[in-house]
Amino acid sequence: MELFLQQLVNAIALGSVYSLAALGLTLVFGVLRIPNLAHGALYMIGAYVTYFALTSYGIPYIVAIGISAAVLALIGVIVERLVFHPLRNAPHTHHLIAAVGVLFFLQSGAQVLWGSEFREMPSPFTGIVNVFGLNIGQQRLVVIFASILVMVALYLFLKKTVPGQTIEAIEQDRTGASLVGIDANRVSMMTFAISAALAAIAASLVAPINLVFPTMGEALNLKVFAIIILGGLGSIPGAIVGGFALALAEVFSSTYISNAFSEAIGFLFLLVVLAVRPTGLFSKGA
Amino acid sequence: MAALSKHWKKIALVVVFVISLFVPVFVQNDYFLGIIILGYVWAIATYGLNILLGYTGQLSLGHAGFFGIGAYTVGVLTVNYEFPFWPSLLLAAIASSVLGFLIGIFALRTRNEYFAIFTLGVGFVIYLVIERWEGLTGGALGLIGVPYPEGIGPIQFDGPESIYYLILGFLILTIYIAWSIANSLVGRSFMAIRNSEELAAATGINVGRAKQLAFAISTGIAGLAGGLYATYIGFLGPAIVNVPTTFEILLYLLVGGMGSLSGPLVGAFLVTTLFQFLQQFEAYRLVILGPIVVILIIFFPKGLAGLWAALETRIKAMRGKGEMSGDAGASEEPAKEEAK
Known part of the structure; x- marks a missing residue:
């Protein structure tokens, strides 16, 4: 029972990271119909920015995450302008291929600049908290609470502020949104900025538990795609539910079945779901 | 002069063919010859992807998985079971094609980006199975000692030169297959699907079956390339099956030109050899290639x-x-x- 609860907490922490990363991906897909295969690379760059802010400049952890989010938002805008904006009317395969190009560039760029060694990110939250007899690492609690905070903030931004509502408007009806004077270009840039910032926050939160290295985004990249397909491409609640569902499935299958199986389970589940429902579980009907 | 300009394509083809026949005579260095052989192997794999992506317009991100099925079929049969090479190679192409056909039944129910992501998942699962099934595939350590093919009559395959001709032969066969498909009714139905699925269906093409066929041919060719790779390299590790390999094949096709007959050969050969000869740039390979992919797809998608x-x-x-x-x-x- 104790093992079960312990793993449950781990799964929730992992799930919040997955959800954050998947939210960014699903936003971009919902608004721009771009399956951004470079999302995992943005995630990885986000972890490095936080790492260097922490170790080279001695900036406090939380502030460093904020800096990383801001830097990645800028990178997101640059990628949108240089790569995806010129392709806005191209066939969908071109988006995917361009995203692969960005992925190549960022991942091998990180390898050239920073080497392929594994780096450990120091976090101030190293203690262990005792909650109802369970020993939980502080960092895991930080991950959970910070993720919830960011998700609530994102929700409020999308629902309660005008710029956020323009994103939803474009997602619902591109032509209609343009007719009432919403600048689709600005929304595209904003969406990419938010998406990349979310990836950076997710990576920076989980990095002290795992490690920082150039290919850290590879496995995650595939997983977040599995999540948003399960949750329905473009669906925000779907991304959150999917993120936690995948984390629970992974953590518990690795505890009770085997490690290898837990790595594959997300994809097996994805393949089964797509074989049965070719547009995902909660799709609005493609 | 008029005849020359009229038939220059055929003449160029013959010239290229003759040059390719004499490559082992000019290139005495085994290392350089090896690079050219590998360029051919990747070109074969790229032809496979071209049939699906270039002709039919379906982006599969699981191509390396099927390449791996072919490579490991040859590897496992020859190393673990001491099976002869030739039937193993045949089985490699058949196994990957049949697997492609079966997976296609489900994969092709999905469309567009869903199909790309579905196949990405398929490729990754194949990689995981190969990496983890240690009893069969040697796991992360891989398979060592995949033999060269047995001789046929007087022809012996005992060194890079004979392997060169073997793989050149398969490359020409693949190009011939691609050419005949492109000029057949089947090929035209593939291209009709690429241009518009609805329109193709309206003209009486069985879209589902045509896509299925394209997928099975594409994966079969990938398996053939994998089998040839296994015998030439002699060693198989799971990394070659992983997703980045798919991306590289995609890159070759993109550089050469999707949907063209010469594209896969030109792209695969150019990119692999160029970067092998520019060894000092090896670390920067993908840093340079990434932006090239983006520039190509934006400005020169063909x-x-x-x-x-x-x-x-x-x-x-x-x-x-x-x-x-x-x-x-x-x-x-x-x-x-x-x-x-």
Whole structure:
């Protein structure tokens, strides 16, 4: 029972990271119909920015995450302008291929600049908290609470502020949104900025538990795609539910079945779901 | 002179063929010859992807998985069971094709980005199975000692030179298959699907079956390339099956030109050899290639083959204007109007 609860907490922490990363991906897909295969690379760059802010400049952890989010938002805008904006009317395969190009560039760029060694990110939250007899690492609690905070903030931004509502408007009806004077270009840039910032926050939160290295985004990249397909491409609640569902499935299958199986389970589940429902579980009907 | 300009394509083809026959004579260095052999192997794999992506317009991100199925079929059969090479190679192509066909039943129910992501998942699962099934595939350590093919009659495969001719033969076979598909009714139905699935269906093409066929051919060719890779390299590790390999094959196709006959060969050969000869840039390979992919897809989505075709039309148009005072120009005008 104790093992079960312990793993449950781990799964929730992992799930919040997955959800954050998947939210960014699903936003971009919902608004721009771009399956951004470079999302995992943005995630990885986000972890490095936080790492260097922490170790080279001695900036406090939380502030460093904020800096990383801001830097990645800028990178997101640059990628949108240089790569995806010129392709806005191209066939969908071109988006995917361009995203692969960005992925190549960022991942091998990180390898050239920073080497392929594994780096450990120091976090101030190293203690262990005792909650109802369970020993939980502080960092895991930080991950959970910070993720919830960011998700609530994102929700409020999308629902309660005008710029956020323009994103939803474009997602619902591109032509209609343009007719009432919403600048689709600005929304595209904003969406990419938010998406990349979310990836950076997710990576920076989980990095002290795992490690920082150039290919850290590879496995995650595939997983977040599995999540948003399960949750329905473009669906925000779907991304959150999917993120936690995948984390629970992974953590518990690795505890009770085997490690290898837990790595594959997300994809097996994805393949089964797509074989049965070719547009995902909660799709609005493609 | 007129005959030369009319038949220059055929002449160029013969010249390229003759040069390819004499490569082992000129290239005495085994290392360089090896690079060329690998370039051919990747070209074969790229032809496989071209049938699916270039002709039929379906982006599969699981291509390396099927390459791996082929490579490991040969590897496991020859190393673990001491099976002869030739039937193993045949089984490799058949196994990957059949697996592609079966997976296609489900994969092709999905469309567009869903299909790409579905196949990405398929490729990754194949990689995981190969990496983890240690009893069969040697796991992360891989399979060592995949033998060269057995000799056929007087021909012995005992060194890079004979392997070169073997793989050249399969490359020519693959190009021939791709050429016949492109010029057949089946190929035309593939291209109709690429241009518009709805329209293709409306003209009576069985879209589902055609896509399924394209997928099975594509994965079969990938498996063949994998089997050849296994025998030439002699060692198999799971990394070659992983997703980045798919991305590299995609890159070769993109550089050469999707949907063209020469594209896969030009792209695979150019990219692999160029970067092997520029060894000092090895670390920067993907840093340079990444932006090239983006630039190509934005400005030249048809790759080098597309650039060449555009250049050719321009030269023809210029020549036509010079010789026949605007005859060619006149015939081009209505086409432009239509395009608008």
